[in-house]
Amino acid sequence: MRRLVRWExxxxxxxxxxxxxxxxxxxxxxxxxxxxxxxxxxxxxxxxALMMTLVIINGEIDLSVASMMGLAACAFGWLFQLGVPAxxxxxxxxxxxxxxxxxxxxxxxxxGMPSLVVTLAMLIGFRGMARILVEDRGITGFPExxxxxxxxxxxxxxPLALLVFAVLFVILLVVLHRSGFGRKVxxxxxxxxxxxYSGVAVPRVKALLFIASGFVASLAGLLYTARVSAVxxxxxxxxELDIITMVLLGGVSIFGGKGTLWGVLLSILIVLNLRxxxxxxxxxxxxxxxxxxxxxxxxxxxxxxxxxxxxxFRPGSAAR
Amino acid sequence: MPEPVLAPPVLTLAGxxxxxxxxxxxxxxxxxxxxxxxxxxxxxxxxGKSTLIKIMTGVHQPDEGTxxxxxxxxxxxxxxxxxxxxxxxxxxxxxVFPDLDVAENIFISHRDQGLLMDWRRLHEAASxxxxxxxxxxxxxxxxxxxxxxxxxTVEIARAxxxxxxxxxxxxxxxxxxxxxxxxxxxxxxxxxxxxxxVLYITHRLEEVFELADRxxxxxxxxxxxxxxxxxxxxxxxxxxxxxxxxxxxVPKAAAGPHGELVLRVRGLAREGVFTxxxxxxxxxxxxxxxxxxxxxxxxxGLALFGIQPATTGTxxxxxxxxxxxxxxxxxxxxxxxxxxxxxxxGLAMALPITANISLASLRRLLGKLGLIDRRAxxxxxEKHKERLNIRTHSVALEVGKLSGGNQQxxxxxxxxxxxxxxxxFDEPTRGIDVGAKTEVHAIINDLAAQGVAIIVIxxxxxxxxxxxxxxxxxxxxxxxxxxxxxDATPEGIMSLATxxxxxxxx
Numbered sequence: 138m139r140r141l142v143r144w145e146x147x148x149x150x151x152x153x154x155x156x157x158x159x160x161x162x163x164x165x166x167x168x169x170x171x172x173x174x175x176x177x178x179x180x181x182x183x184x185x186a187l188m189m190t191l192v193i194i195n196g197e198i199d200l201s202v203a204s205m206m207g208l209a210a211c212a213f214g215w216l217f218q219l220g221v222p223a224x225x226x227x228x229x230x231x232x233x234x235x236x237x238x239x240x241x242x243x244x245x246x247x248x249g250m251p252s253l254v255v256t257l258a259m260l261i262g263f264r265g266m267a268r269i270l271v272e273d274r275g276i277t278g279f280p281e282x283x284x285x286x287x288x289x290x291x292x293x294x295x296p297l298a299l300l301v302f303a304v305l306f307v308i309l310l311v312v313l314h315r316s317g318f319g320r321k322v323x324x325x326x327x328x329x330x331x332x333x334y335s336g337v338a339v340p341r342v343k344a345l346l347f348i349a350s351g352f353v354a355s356l357a358g359l360l361y362t363a364r365v366s367a368v369x370x371x372x373x374x375x376x377e378l379d380i381i382t383m384v385l386l387g388g389v390s391i392f393g394g395k396g397t398l399w400g401v402l403l404s405i406l407i408v409l410n411l412r413x414x415x416x417x418x419x420x421x422x423x424x425x426x427x428x429x430x431x432x433x434x435x436x437x438x439x440x441x442x443x444x445x446x447x448x449x450f451r452p453g454s455a456a457r
Numbered sequence: 458m459p460e461p462v463l464a465p466p467v468l469t470l471a472g473x474x475x476x477x478x479x480x481x482x483x484x485x486x487x488x489x490x491x492x493x494x495x496x497x498x499x500x501x502x503x504x505g506k507s508t509l510i511k512i513m514t515g516v517h518q519p520d521e522g523t524x525x526x527x528x529x530x531x532x533x534x535x536x537x538x539x540x541x542x543x544x545x546x547x548x549x550x551x552x553v554f555p556d557l558d559v560a561e562n563i564f565i566s567h568r569d570q571g572l573l574m575d576w577r578r579l580h581e582a583a584s585x586x587x588x589x590x591x592x593x594x595x596x597x598x599x600x601x602x603x604x605x606x607x608x609x610t611v612e613i614a615r616a617x618x619x620x621x622x623x624x625x626x627x628x629x630x631x632x633x634x635x636x637x638x639x640x641x642x643x644x645x646x647x648x649x650x651x652x653x654x655v656l657y658i659t660h661r662l663e664e665v666f667e668l669a670d671r672x673x674x675x676x677x678x679x680x681x682x683x684x685x686x687x688x689x690x691x692x693x694x695x696x697x698x699x700x701x702x703x704x705x706x707v708p709k710a711a712a713g714p715h716g717e718l719v720l721r722v723r724g725l726a727r728e729g730v731f732t733x734x735x736x737x738x739x740x741x742x743x744x745x746x747x748x749x750x751x752x753x754x755x756x757x758g759l760a761l762f763g764i765q766p767a768t769t770g771t772x773x774x775x776x777x778x779x780x781x782x783x784x785x786x787x788x789x790x791x792x793x794x795x796x797x798x799x800x801x802x803g804l805a806m807a808l809p810i811t812a813n814i815s816l817a818s819l820r821r822l823l824g825k826l827g828l829i830d831r832r833a834x835x836x837x838x839e840k841h842k843e844r845l846n847i848r849t850h851s852v853a854l855e856v857g858k859l860s861g862g863n864q865q866x867x868x869x870x871x872x873x874x875x876x877x878x879x880x881x882f883d884e885p886t887r888g889i890d891v892g893a894k895t896e897v898h899a900i901i902n903d904l905a906a907q908g909v910a911i912i913v914i915x916x917x918x919x920x921x922x923x924x925x926x927x928x929x930x931x932x933x934x935x936x937x938x939x940x941x942x943x944d945a946t947p948e949g950i951m952s953l954a955t956x957x958x959x960x961x962x963x
Contacts, residue, residue, distance in 0.1 A: 315828045317819045324816060327805040334764065334802045335816045335871070336788040394807055 144388040148403040155407060159414040166417070173294055175409045177364070180298040181206065181357040182376050183405050186383040187302070187309050188353040190401045192346050193384055194313070196326040196393025197245070197252040199347060202354040203376035204263035205237050209358030211267035214276035214368030223283045231355055237263060238351020245347060246340035252347070260377065268370040276368040287363025298360045305353070310398050318342065326393030382429060383408055386436045407432075465528060467492045467654045468513070468544070468623050473522030475508055482508040483678045486522070490623055490654040495645055497669035497686075498658045501698055501951075502750050502916035505678035506658050510625055513656075514546050515539040526622075540566065545616035546625035549751075551608035555601035559583060562600050563614045586614040591647045592640065606637035613644060617653070624648060625656045630664060631751045642668050660749040662691055662955045676700045691957045692948075699918060699947040715926070716740030718776070719910040720879055722761075725770030730756045731934040734770070736927075738879070738910045743901065745921040746914040748931035748954045754914045755797065757931075758881045761912075762794035763787040774879070788817065793877035795868055797884035797914070799861070803868045806857035810849065811838040813856050813867050818874045841870035846896060862893025869900060880904060881912045886920060898924060918947045930954050 159166045176183065185202050192199050209230050216226040237259070244255040286297045295303075313319040321342050325332045332339050362368055387404035389396025408429060415425045466489040475483040483505045490496055500506050511517040513524075515533035523530055526542055533539050553562050560583030583596040592610055600611065609629055616624055626645065630638045645655050645668060657669060665672055665686070672689060674681040674697040681697045719740050726732040731753040738744050746754040760767040763781040771778055774790050781787045787794070796802040804813050815822055815834045822830050822837070838852035845866040849859060856867055865885070872880065882901065886894040901924055905911050915921050921928055928945050930937040930953040937953040952958040 311828070317823045317827055317829055320812060320816075320819060320829060323808060324805045324812070327807050328801070330802050331805050332816075334784060334794070334796055336784045337816070338785060394805070 145397070145400045145403060148386075148388070148400060148407060152403060152407050152410065155410045155414055159410060159417060162414065162417045166413070169294060171413070173296075173299065175413050176299055176302070177296060179379075179409060180302060180364075181361045181373065182379050182383070184298070184302050184305060184357045184360070185350075185354055185376070186380045186401060186405065187305055187398065188350050189380055189384050190387070190389055190396065190398055191309060191313055191319075191322055192252075192350050193381075193389050193391065194326045194393060194396050195322045195343060195346055196329065197343060197346070198256065198381070198391075199241065199252065199350045200256040200377050201237070201241060201259035201263055202350060202357075202380060203373045204260045204267065205234060205351055205354035206358035206361060206373035206376065207371070208237065208263040208267040208270075209234055209355035210362045210368045210372040211270040211370060213359060213362055215270040217279060218276060223280050227359060230359055231352060234352040234355020234358075235348055236351070237355070238348035239344075241351065242344035242347040246344045264370075264374075267372070271368060271370050273370070277366060279362070279366060283363055284366045285363075287360060287366070298364065301356070301360065306398065306402065313398055318345075322346070323394055326390075326395070328394075379408075379429075382433045386433055388436070391437065404436075464491055464493075466490060466525075467527055469523075469525040469528075470509075470513070471523050471525070473509070473512060473519045473524070475512060475517060475519050481678055483512070483519075486675065486678070486680045488673060488680070488683070490656060491670075492622070492654055493649050493652045494670045495649050495655045495657055495668050497665040497672040498656055498675065499660070499662070499665060499672060499694065499698060500675035500681075501918065503677075504675040504698070506675055507627075508678070509675065510546060510627055510656075510658070513539070513544055513623070513625060515544075540619055543620055543622035544625070545619060545621045545623070546627060547609060547612040547616060547629060549628045549631045551605065551612045553600040553603070553608045553611055555599070557600055558596065559587075559594060559598050559600060559603070559611055560596040562611050563587075563596070563618055565615065566619065582618075583614070586618050589617060589647070589651070590614060590644045592644065604637070606633050606640065609633075609641065610644065613648075617648065621653060623654045623656065625658070627658045628660065628751075629657075630659065630661065638664070660751070660955055662694060662957045665694070666691065674698055691952075695948050695951045695955065695957060699951050715742045716908050719774065720761075721771075721773040721776075723771045723773075725757070725760065725767045725772065727756060727760055727765060728768045730765070731760075731931070731936075734936045736929055736936075736939060738912065740878070740908045740910050741905050742926045743905050743911045743913060743924050745925035745928045746912065746931060747916075747918070747921050747928050747950050748937075750916070751933065752931040752954065753934040754931050755883055756934075758794055758883050758912065758914055761787065761879075761881060762792055764794075788875060791876070791878035792881070793817070793872035793875050793879070794881045795872050795883060795885060797887060799864050799868055804856045804864060804871075807855055810842075810847070810852040810854055810856055810859070810867055811835060814838045814841055814852075814870045814874060817871050837874060838870075841866075841873070845870055845873075845900065860889075860893075862889040862896075865889050865893065865897060869897070873904075877909065879910045879912070881914070883914045884916065885913060886915075886917065894920075918950065921950070922947065932956055 165171055189199060189202065212233055213226050213230045216229060217223060241255055241259055244250045245252045289296065291297050292300055313322060321332065321337050324337060325339055325342055329339050358373065361372060383405050384401055385391060386408065387396060387401030389401065411428065412425050415428065468490040470486065470488045473483055473486045486509060498506055508517065512519050515535045515538050524533060525531065531542060533542065554565065560580045563583045563586055564579060580596050587594050587596060590610060590613060594607060594610060600608065603611065629641055633641060645657065648655055659665060669686050671683060671685050672694065673683040674694065676698060681700060717740050718737055720738040723735045725734040734757055736744065746757065748754050756765060759765045761772065761781065763783045763786050766782045772781060779790055781790065800806065811834050815837055822834050824830055835852065841847065842852055847863050847866045849863065856864060859867065885901065886897050901911060901913065913924055925942050927942060928940045928950060930950055932954055940949065
């Protein structure tokens with residue numbers, strides 16, 4: 138736990154430095170308007186990253202989230218074209234998210250396949266379904282009220298997606314760090330066998346997480362659709378990498394059992410501000426991605442280096 | 458079988474000692490292996506056999522003592538060095554590469570093959586190695602289709618292909634059928650005739666008497682005796698293994714009357730694992746499961762706790778038949794299982810003491826919204842810290858940072874918190890120091906006095922004698938008998954466990 142506190146401290150420092158440099162470059166940077174705008178541009182990824190945090194702490198991974206976002210968007214467009222009113226299509230698409238998550242959960246918890254394999258398959262599967270539904274078309278012309286949900290502020294300066302983010306963050310914060318369920322998530326991530334030998338219903342916890350992950354991804358897909366007012370087969374293509382980057386950079390161990398939502402929030406803020414700062418400094422998008430990638434490598438590397446350095450300085454501690 | 462008088466020993470260990478942390482695994486052990494001899498090595502679990510093998514194969518370095526190979530002092534730095542010196546070992550679980558064929562497996566450690574494989578030569582060479590063992594086996598078969606016994610044959614062929622002088626066989630027959638055992642013994646004899654020194658480790662005394670020329674007994678990491686097989690009787694061997702002047706045992710005072718019948722098990726079996734297990738257990742009674750490694754004691758515990766449910770037989774709790782198909786079900790019935798493997802099965806090492814203690818009884822700490830009452834959780838941990846004397850400056854510490862004995866207490870605390878009626882301990886004092894061991898024993902006695910029904914699975918005979926009211930002896934998945942503690946002697950338990958005495962004698 139102490140390691141994590143230190144990690145979060147490091148993130149805080151990086152964030153502060155980024156903000157100071159960015160403010161020096163542009164007086165507009167620290168305005169509420171700009172910060173909301175920053176969030177708004179990546180908000181769907183951020184929402185999915187929150188849920189992904191729990192999945193990874195549980196020792197699993199869901200690679201199919203971005204494809205599920207795409208599938209949700211395309212299913213919505215397809216239903217809309219068929220003449221289903223948007224107000225009816227929304228719950229149908231959310232149900233599809235639950236179903237897709239349950240499908241992942243089935244293969245992982247009932248059949249016992251690794252989540253890496255199952256969700257990799259569904260990364261392809263969900264995307265394929267999305268493309269089949271809309272083919273090469275772009276679908277637009279959604280009702281005004283729907284597009285407004287994605288674009289207009291609905292509470293003070295905050296648009297719906299930011300509210301969803303805030304509510305989800307608080308809910309998951311309580312679930313992960315205060316509830317019995319969250320405790321089980323950590324224990325399973327630490328060792329699924331220890332959990333099983335302690336009477337924890339391991340498959341149930343895992344299944345719930347994957348179902349929730351599918352649901353949140355479909356919700357994010359809908360929010361994306363409302364924000365850009367259009368649907369295509371490649372909606373959210375490749376987003377899973379950004380999402381997983383945010384989580385790992387937040388100090389969540391890819392092996393499970395370690396990490397906090399606060400760390401992930403900090404890493405989200407860093408990624409957003411860093412990208413904005415680089416844009417202000419006229420650094421190209423590709424290079425920006427490179428910098429974020431470098432950060433990710435460091436985030437995985439540094440704790441490991443520190444740990445192995447510590448081990449080698451303590452003779453005998455490596456013995457079993 | 459008299460020894461050849463003049464042949465010098467091929468391998469000599471003199472005064473070998475090895476300690477891990479504070480425990481001495483081996484102290485002043487000497488052993489001579491003659492060319493062309495089968496030398497049996499026997500001893501209870503934990504007698505130091507494995508450590509000795511690991512020293513001979515270069516896995517561990519001795520703290521003291523010398524190793525001589527054909528008279529020359531050698532240092533065996535690692536397993537490859539052992540191989541170069543002509544020392545090889547095969548184990549109960551053979552190591553073969555399933556996707557390679559038999560011939561490739563045999564020559565896997567040879568490096569002089571050049572760039573291209575000469576398959577014909579490889580297969581011919583492999584066939585001749587197999588033939589040397591006096592068996593037949595198609596060297597073109599994939600290793601994945603081989604039986605365990607055939608895989609062992611491949612391992613032995615691999616060893617002799619490296620010009621082996623000393624072959625260590627570590628409980629090679631533990632999972633073999635009678636027919637396969639006979640075949641393996643024939644191979645051992647063939648190697649002996651070819652001048653190889655075979656060190657044969659086994660728990661089965663009948664194999665010792667059938668096969669060995671000499672037999673060495675280890676106990677508590679010390680060399681007890683080395684004798685020609687013609688000069689030793691099974692009884693004498695068991696006495697050497699159990700050792701410890703028998704009056705050192707402090708058997709429990711004959712148990713007073715126990716409480717109600719808690720557990721009644723009849724005809725319990727899990728296919729292919731154990732069979733024919735039946736016993737009664739009363740409140741306040743301690744029943745110990747004794748037996749050697751591989752006797753399947755732990756599997757009975759796992760069946761009672763629902764990890765590997767039994768396939769036939771009945772379990773009655775308080776006179777009612779119950780089905781236990783998951784740990785959750787077992788816990789609902791008031792059963793707790795304290796695992797032998799703290800690291801893998803017992804504790805979440807990276808989580809704090811508090812979270813580990815509350816894990817099995819989390820439900821009681823949850824409020825209306827499913828949130829954990831942290832104050833109550835802390836109080837729970839502090840209570841057990843006091844009661845079990847867990848030595849730590851803070852219960853917020855990661856469990857992984859505690860000593861083995863304190864980890865054991867945390868695991869105990871976790872299960873005590875569930876207030877079990879039936880508590881199963883699996884090797885409750887393995888790998889912890891003497892002080893903590895005494896404390897754990899006191900806790901177990903305390904719990905029994907409070908009326909908890911207790912099963913202790915233990916390889917440690919003195920522990921069994923100190924804790925048990927009754928002893929159930931297992932051998933190779935079969936229940937050999939149950940002793941009341943008044944009638945139990947270490948020798949009696951051991952001779953049932955090794956199969957020296959048949960089941961019906963109990």
